[in-house]
Structure formats: structure tokens, C-alpha cells
Amino acid sequence: MIHVKSLLGVLFAAVLVLAIAAPAAMADSTVPLPSLAKAFKGTQCVEPADVMRRQHMTFLDHQRDETMRQGIRGNKYSLQQCIDCHATADPKIMDGSVRTLQPFCGECHAYAAVNIDCFACHNPTTPLQTSGNAPLDKMIAAHMDSKKRDSQ
Amino acid sequence: MSTSKTFDVARRRLLSGAAAVAGMAIAPGVTLIAPADARQAGEAASDKVRWGLLIDANKCDAGCDDCVVACRTENGWQGHERPTTDPQWIRKVNLKDNKTGATLSLPVMCQHCENPPCVDVCPTGASMRRADGIVLVDRHTCIGCRYCMMACPYKARSFVHEDTSGQKPHMPRGKGTVESCTLCAHRIDVGGTPACVEACGQKAGKEAMMFGDLNDPDSAISKELGKRATTRLRADLGLEPGVHYRGL
Numbered sequence: 001m002i003h004v005k006s007l008l009g010v011l012f013a014a015v016l017v018l019a020i021a022a023p024a025a026m027a028d029s030t031v032p033l034p035s036l037a038k039a040f041k042g043t044q045c046v047e048p049a050d051v052m053r054r055q056h057m058t059f060l061d062h063q064r065d066e067t068m069r070q071g072i073r074g075n076k077y078s079l080q081q082c083i084d085c086h087a088t089a090d091p092k093i094m095d096g097s098v099r100t101l102q103p104f105c106g107e108c109h110a111y112a113a114v115n116i117d118c119f120a121c122h123n124p125t126t127p128l129q130t131s132g133n134a135p136l137d138k139m140i141a142a143h144m145d146s147k148k149r150d151s152q
Numbered sequence: 153m154s155t156s157k158t159f160d161v162a163r164r165r166l167l168s169g170a171a172a173v174a175g176m177a178i179a180p181g182v183t184l185i186a187p188a189d190a191r192q193a194g195e196a197a198s199d200k201v202r203w204g205l206l207i208d209a210n211k212c213d214a215g216c217d218d219c220v221v222a223c224r225t226e227n228g229w230q231g232h233e234r235p236t237t238d239p240q241w242i243r244k245v246n247l248k249d250n251k252t253g254a255t256l257s258l259p260v261m262c263q264h265c266e267n268p269p270c271v272d273v274c275p276t277g278a279s280m281r282r283a284d285g286i287v288l289v290d291r292h293t294c295i296g297c298r299y300c301m302m303a304c305p306y307k308a309r310s311f312v313h314e315d316t317s318g319q320k321p322h323m324p325r326g327k328g329t330v331e332s333c334t335l336c337a338h339r340i341d342v343g344g345t346p347a348c349v350e351a352c353g354q355k356a357g358k359e360a361m362m363f364g365d366l367n368d369p370d371s372a373i374s375k376e377l378g379k380r381a382t383t384r385l386r387a388d389l390g391l392e393p394g395v396h397y398r399g400l
């Protein structure tokens with residue numbers, strides 16, 4: 001399963017590279033190239049974009065097991081962080097009342113015919129404003145701050 | 153088997169006790185060993201800790217279900233008015249002795265066994281016990297066969313029969329997987345306590361539930377356990393649950 005996923009990832013990356021390198025050749029294509037929404041936060045991703053394009057699934061797959069089975073929290077790659085940054089409001093989706101991953105993840109996955117089931121369980125939507133008031137969010141933020149302080 | 157386990161726990165307690173003494177010797181107010189619940193980010197759950205609950209049925213009120221409501225709100229599970237298939241991570245059990253008329257009320261959730269039968273029967277390894285004693289379902293590998301539900305003598309697990317939406321960010325849930333009490337692992341991992349315990353103390357004001365590290369002899373729960381005898385549900389099965397009851 002994982003091999004199939006990474007293979008798909010490599011294929012997809014190759015398609016993307018070709019698409020970028022040879023736009024003239026793709027001009028006749030009937031499938032429009034994906035146009036990805038800009039990140040909500042507009043900051044730098046945890047890895048360079050080309051690395052993320054090829055390997056995001058591996059990063060997430062690896063870290064989910066560490067978090068789930070060993071209880072390791074606060075590592076570099078987190079699906080929640082993907083959602084925090086990349087979920088974008090779109091007037092076509094729920095009248096733009098929430099931010100969803102459709103304009104970012106959905107665009108490419110549809111283009112590359114990748115069918116993932118992360119979001120059968122993980123909620124791909126998030127409020128327009130990131131909630132900073134929930135007690136748990138506060139707890140996690142404090143935890144992360146203490147981690148930062150310790151590493152300095 | 154059980155003798156060696158008892159021995160291990162005793163040795164662990166002795167060691168942590170000795171460590172605390174050594175820590176105190178450095179300087180007053182400065183300890184080398186941080187409290188068990190202050191785990192750092194990036195650090196894995198450790199078997200030095202054994203999370204558990206103490207539930208005092210004498211303080212639990214039959215009319216109160218604040219723990220259940222708190223769990224539902226915290227973890228985002230809800231019913232669909234179909235009692236036989238609705239998810240149920242924690243439930244209130246009300247008992248009555250027909251001879252004396254005495255009544256008893258207690259919450260029952262996953263008992264976080266030392267030897268969990270749900271883990272034994274799982275064909276994919278999705279049902280698992282974390283190093284710190286929390287029994288969980290890894291939904292990434294759960295195929296929804298429900299053997300664990302049959303194996304659990306406490307009827308603690310539920311199957312998600314319905315499509316889910318609006319899940320909490322910290323508690324992904326999806327149709328076709330089994331779920332149960334996680335002891336609020338997401339809160340424990342950042343130094344918090346389970347939502348039910350918090351609600352019982354703060355909202356209901358009953359303080360019938362206590363959460364803590366059973367391995368730490370200085371924890372409030374260990375001290376309380378040492379005061380008077382407690383019962384564990386179906387202790388005869390030898391599953392060594394992490395949930396202790398008083399007043400049964």
C-alpha cells in the first residue's frame with residue numbers, strides 16, 4: 001500500500017515536472033493543469049516545495065505512526081499543520097464559510113487521480129479564523145513554547 | 153507471571169523513590185527528575201508511567217452524566233437515536249440491589265487493561281497498548297472486523313456505523329472503524345487530564361474521579377489507592393485494568 005502510494009507520488013511529481021517544463025506540449029491537453037490555492041498563512045512550508053510535492057505522503061505516513069503508537073507529539077510534519085496553513089476558503093464550497101483543503105490538496109489529487117482517505121476521518125475543514133481560544137489549543141501552544149525554550 | 157509483574161512494579165517504585173531522594177539531595181526545590189506528566193514534545197510515551205483512574209461510586213450521582221457529556225463534547229462523538237449501534241465511549245451504569253434497595257451509579261469506559269484482550273485478538277495490530285498503559289485503536293490499520301468488541305468484557309468499544317463530519321481536529325473519526333475511550337491521550341500528552349475527570353470535579357463538583365500515574369508512589373492517585381481497598385471490574389479475569397473503583 002505504502003509502495004503504491006510512493007510510486008504514485010513519484011509518478012505525480014514526474015507529471016508535474018513535465019507539465020512545468022513543457023507547457024507548450026500540454027497546451028493541447030483536455031485536462032486543465034491544477035491551479036493551487038496560495039497557503040492561508042503565506043509562510044514557508046516545513047520543507048522546500050519540491051520536496052513536499054514528492055514526499056509529503058511519506059512524511060505524514062511516518063509521523064502518524066509515531067504519534068499514534070508512541071505518543072510523540074510536536075514533531076515537524078503534522079496533518080493538522082497542513083490544514084492550518086493550506087485550508088483556504090472558496091466561495092464554491094459551503095459559500096466560503098469555512099476553510100477547506102479542496103482548493104489545495106484536492107486540486108492536485110484530482111489531477112493526478114490520487115484517491116486518499118485521510119479525510120474520511122480527519123476533518124479537512126477549519127474555521128475561517130484559526131481558533132486560539134480553545135483550552136486544548138492553549139495547552140498545546142504552551143507545550144510547544146516550552147519545547148522551543150528548551151531547545152534554545 | 154503475576155508474581156513477576158508485582159515484583160517489577162515494586163522494583164520500579166523503589167527505583168523511582170530512590171531517584172526522587174537523589175534528586176532532592178542536589179538542592180532544596182530542585183529535582184533532577186521531572187514529574188511524570190511533564191513529558192517533552194518529541195518524546196515517546198514511556199512505560200515508567202502507568203496512567204489510571206480511581207472512581208469513587210459513593211460520590212457518583214445517578215442523575216449526573218457530566219462525564220459522558222464532557223467526553224462527547226471533547227471527542228466529538230454523538231448518537232443518532234439508535235441505541236444499539238450508537239458510539240459510546242463512556243456510559244453511566246446504575247445498579248440496584250433488589251433485596252436492600254440500595255442503589256449504585258458509576259461511569260464505565262475502557263478499563264485500559266495491562267493485558268488487554270482486545271489487543272490479543274486484533275488481526276491487524278490496530279488495537280494496541282501504548283507504553284504508558286493507554287489502550288487505543290490505530291484507525292489507520294483498523295479494518296472494522298470488530299473482534300475487539302467481542303473480546304472486551306467491559307463492552308467498552310463501539311463501531312462507527314455512520315458517516316462522520318465535523319470531527320474535532322485532535323480526534324479523527326471515520327465510518328468503518330472501532331473506537332473507544334482514549335483516556336484523552338491528546339490531553340495527557342500535553343500535561344492535561346481526561347475531560348471526564350475534569351468535568352466531574354469542576355462542572356459537577358463531585359470529584360468522584362481521579363486521574364494519575366499508578367507507578368508513581370507519590371502521585372495523588374497512588375496515595376489514595378493506598379488508603380482504602382479498591383475494586384477492579386472483573387478482576388478475576390486477570391486483565392489488570394488501570395481503572396479502579398471504590399464503593400462497589
